[in-house]
Amino acid sequence: MILMKNKIALVLFSIAVVPGVLLAAEPKVHVEPPNLHGPRQLQDQTATAVVRDYVESWQSLAAALRQNRADLLDQDFIGTAKDKLMDTIHQQVALGLHTRYQDRAHKIQIVFYSPDGLSIQLVDDVEYEERVVDHQKVLATQHTHTRYTVVMTPAETRWRVRIFQAEPE
Amino acid sequence: MKLRFACLIVATLFAALPLAYAQDGRMTLPKIVEAGNAFSIQSTGSGKGVLYIAGPGQVLKRDVQLGQPAYFETGSLYNAGRYLVVLVSGSSTDSGWFSVAPGSKPANLSFLARPSRLSIGLHNGISGTLYIFDVFHNLITKPTPVSFKLSIPSGAVQQRTVTAHLGEATTEMDSGTKEGFAQFEAQVDGISSTRVVEQVPGSPCGLKMSAQPAGNQIHLQTDPVRDCSGNAVPDGTIVTFTENYNGTRSTADVPLKHGIAQVELPAHPGATITVASGVVLGNEIRWQK
Numbered sequence: 001m002i003l004m005k006n007k008i009a010l011v012l013f014s015i016a017v018v019p020g021v022l023l024a025a026e027p028k029v030h031v032e033p034p035n036l037h038g039p040r041q042l043q044d045q046t047a048t049a050v051v052r053d054y055v056e057s058w059q060s061l062a063a064a065l066r067q068n069r070a071d072l073l074d075q076d077f078i079g080t081a082k083d084k085l086m087d088t089i090h091q092q093v094a095l096g097l098h099t100r101y102q103d104r105a106h107k108i109q110i111v112f113y114s115p116d117g118l119s120i121q122l123v124d125d126v127e128y129e130e131r132v133v134d135h136q137k138v139l140a141t142q143h144t145h146t147r148y149t150v151v152m153t154p155a156e157t158r159w160r161v162r163i164f165q166a167e168p169e
Numbered sequence: 170m171k172l173r174f175a176c177l178i179v180a181t182l183f184a185a186l187p188l189a190y191a192q193d194g195r196m197t198l199p200k201i202v203e204a205g206n207a208f209s210i211q212s213t214g215s216g217k218g219v220l221y222i223a224g225p226g227q228v229l230k231r232d233v234q235l236g237q238p239a240y241f242e243t244g245s246l247y248n249a250g251r252y253l254v255v256l257v258s259g260s261s262t263d264s265g266w267f268s269v270a271p272g273s274k275p276a277n278l279s280f281l282a283r284p285s286r287l288s289i290g291l292h293n294g295i296s297g298t299l300y301i302f303d304v305f306h307n308l309i310t311k312p313t314p315v316s317f318k319l320s321i322p323s324g325a326v327q328q329r330t331v332t333a334h335l336g337e338a339t340t341e342m343d344s345g346t347k348e349g350f351a352q353f354e355a356q357v358d359g360i361s362s363t364r365v366v367e368q369v370p371g372s373p374c375g376l377k378m379s380a381q382p383a384g385n386q387i388h389l390q391t392d393p394v395r396d397c398s399g400n401a402v403p404d405g406t407i408v409t410f411t412e413n414y415n416g417t418r419s420t421a422d423v424p425l426k427h428g429i430a431q432v433e434l435p436a437h438p439g440a441t442i443t444v445a446s447g448v449v450l451g452n453e454i455r456w457q458k
Binding site: 037038039061065080083084085087088091092095097099101111112114115116118119121123130132134139140142144146149151163164165166167168169 | 200201219221223224225226227228229230248249250251253255257262264265266268269270271281283284293296298300302306307308310334335336337339341
């Protein structure tokens, strides 16, 4: 886990130095400067933590949906986002399905920081691969590019995803 | 012989055609479906197939008859997002994507007003953040007008209209000049959410005490303690009396009771007595008797 965090930190750091850099086996992460429309200023440390925790949440999501284990969502998801993902896992279990998600690239921009500091909204142009597996048989693998709207809220030690929604194409 | 051979080839082709068609099983997908709305997916070919619709928000699996539309009734697919659709028929597979858009009508509001308690007279002291959802708790991301209204105890109303951006709207309001409970309301398309914000008096303003002899003591008493808007400062607020005499200092911390603070300190001719509450200083008395 610590190794994973270090890798993400390294990716973020590398991006600050050389935009668009790609580390093998990790998603390419590009962070745009914040475009805030709220009155509250966003500190660099907060922005870095939010992006780090959001990118990590994709790994939790992928692991939870691949293994059909709702408990793997606990660290990174809360509220509506967690409820919906848990429902999906229950549906997958009932149907004998698994889905495998692999995020390939993120282009993230923070667009709102609430005045009370209790929510941060970001948009992510994400490229990912989805694979549908029925009783261990891979049915299809497809690559897509879509835009997610995400709301994150602070928990004890990290930011958690509260709203996680792809925009219609 | 040649004719027989040609007939055989043609017959074989015709016989194989339905099988090839059944294995074809191509889909025509809608581009966007509104969350919770009925929709259908058309396929080609004949025979049976299995249709999968999978996204992080929802997963469906359904047996379908190829060549006929597969109908999904109202409420089948209700979580907004991007979905991978896979049609499996025999050994052939077709796949594609479509989107589910949030409903257009707001049904649920998540409204956070902060703080729940604050002093009067603070510019932009109250903030409200609103997230707008449809009936399925999808964030409605299209621009949506939001009306914020703060009704303060004096009867004055502050109102702001803002446009929600990506499902979120925020505003800031000033606290009023009168203590009491303010109603902070957010309204979108006929539905509203209200929070209560308590406005409490500010710091004491014009703190003043008077002194009277009481035997070998001085009886000190403040005037009714009020903030700068005339609101009574709550009982329990600490008022500090300090007496300086001949290089020594005596201090008494007294809570307000019925709006005033009173105490008795030793009467030393030439003593200087001051009164304060928090960072607010009141008047000073030099005791001469």
